[in-house]
Amino acid sequence: MTLTQRAEPHDPPESDALLSVRELHTEFLREQAEPLRVVDGVSFDVERGKALAIVGESGSGKSVTVRSVLRLLPRTARTPSGEAWFHGRDLLSLSQREMRRIRGRNIGMVFQNAAEAMNPTLTLERQLTEHLLWHGICGKSEARERAVRALGDVGIPEPERRIRVYPFQLSGGMRQRAMIAMAMVTEPALLIADEPTTAVDVTVQRQILDLLVGLKDRGTGVIMITHDLGVARYFCDQAVVMYAGRVVEQAPTSELLDTPRHPYTKGLLGSSVEVGGQERPLLPIPGSPPDLAHRPAGCAFHPRCAQAESPRCQEEQELISIGDERAAACWKAETGR
Amino acid sequence: MSDSSRHVLVHADDVTKTFSTPAGDVQAVRGVTLSVRRGETVGVVGESGSGKSTLARLIMGLQPCTSGRVLFDDQDLSTVKGGDLRRLRRRMQMVFQNPFGSLLPHYSAVANVIEPLRLHGIGSKSSRRARAIELLDTVGVSEHFADLYPTQFSGGQQQRIAIARTLALEPELLVCDEPTSSLDVSIQAQILALLAELQQRLGLSCVFISHNLAVVQRLADRVAVMSHGKVVEEGPTAQIFDAPQDPYTQQLLSAVLPVTA
């Protein structure tokens, strides 16, 4: 597939999903080398009131995928190609100016990297009210009220007092909760959360997830990037598994975890630790994720796959449907072995 | 002194830490007593904001206690100064959640591991490099990649390099604050295997802070549960997980989300 400029004005897809991503490709420019393709033809839908999990190893392209949709890529990245339909508009064809009106207002974001989301020199109050004031959603005193409420909602004790502190004066988990409050305060239609609960204890995690369940019930769609398969099972309706910039399996989350079809998904489950499972030997996936500059030919997982004995594994693997709602990019997946 | 206490490497004795903030004083740690014996791993779990990281910094002598004291090998950290303190510091090292933040971005992997050796004037230029390569090998980073920069490694590899760097000074105590929470499950599995092996091979003592209870259950010999600046329950790992006594511990365990149905 080549990366060409998108052709003429185009129409939104027929699905009534909140966000429809189609054939997303993202490349980074490199010195004296071909651009590096890190997202390679990713498609998925996010429905209103539903959550989609994106899982996969470090470097598989999860963050770059959502950053492409948000148009928050570093300068070294090319403008992503493909489509990302949201409220009848293709986000990939909007100007940065138009995107700024959508980000923070219609799409809330919780970043993986706290340092990026929080300005260390501003109090929580300034940061939490910023989007409300900048987008002109409400006046100063209401903004403050909503900010305090949002902090309380994410379980920060004494929010009226805490709103006056600076980020460094919070514990890691409180900072993470403050970021979630910041993303929710404008009541966006779509919330994109990159590893939102890694720094909190499991009771706070449950509290945050239940809060997000409340948002879903009110129609908010959520994309959640997570390494925690327990979180995915509890909160996310659908899941996509990414490997080397591509979707290798997609399914309703419980089905994915109960009966993983792609050998890579099976590998992720084998590496997971679980309370009470301390006697089970860990089975880390051998080797490491591929260097994207030297993508293995054929199925990119084959150098690490225990089942890669057939010459068919040397061929490109397309996502093939298995039943109504599932698909996997492995020729063996159909047979369910 | 009883037999078991003789093997204690680090002992926090009724330590307290209070911070002043615009929102008033925060009592981050409120009278915690905790010992780590030689070769032992103590898991610290509990509420976000309950003072785990603060306790770790007190144990490392990175912040002074408001009251109480920390004894490392029977020496009160607050009374040790200058060169003695530097020598003592060498014996304890910390691994942080964000490996990238603990590496020097403009230094190659091997230069990152050499740096602490150089700072402490250990060895010659060439012997330091040889030692650093050896350490990288110990944590599973091939010599082949030794001259790459941190950004050229994955998060898990960065954490391995960060661990190699902390091992350079041959510490007796490793304090790990959420060392795997930014890593994916397959890399986490590798780092867990690495830590378990290092403990076996080097007899390291370890304080292991994590929100991931499954990880703590696998690695720790004993577990301390913190809430509101206090240790609310402490005991052998199996006892804490199988028969938790404190209501907060029970609440924590019941909030764990299963992966398998």
Ligand SMILES: Nc1ncnc2c1ncn2[C@@H]1O[C@H](COP(=O)(O)OP(=O)(O)OP(=O)(O)O)[C@@H](O)[C@H]1O
């Ligand atoms: N600014 C950049 N310049 C060049 N390459 C980049 C840049 N940002 C990311 N990449 C590369 O893109 C790939 C995907 O990165 P991405 O951050 O999306 O991974 P991820 O799946 O979110 O991983 P993690 O679980 O570690 O957050 C990686 O190989 C990474 O090295």
Ligand SMILES: Nc1ncnc2c1ncn2[C@@H]1O[C@H](COP(=O)(O)OP(=O)(O)OP(=O)(O)O)[C@@H](O)[C@H]1O
């Ligand atoms: N430098 C500081 N100044 C002011 N308050 C601080 C400072 N560092 C920590 N605190 C406060 O001390 C308390 C304990 O924080 P600490 O970081 O030790 O918690 P933690 O148990 O590590 O939490 P987490 O699991 O979220 O990382 C929190 O209320 C925090 O806001």
Ligand code: SF4
């Ligand atoms: S195509 Fe072959 S190598 Fe790839 S996942 Fe399937 S069995 Fe493994």
Ligand SMILES: [Mg+2]
């Ligand atoms: Mg990421």
Ligand SMILES: [Mg+2]
């Ligand atoms: Mg902490």
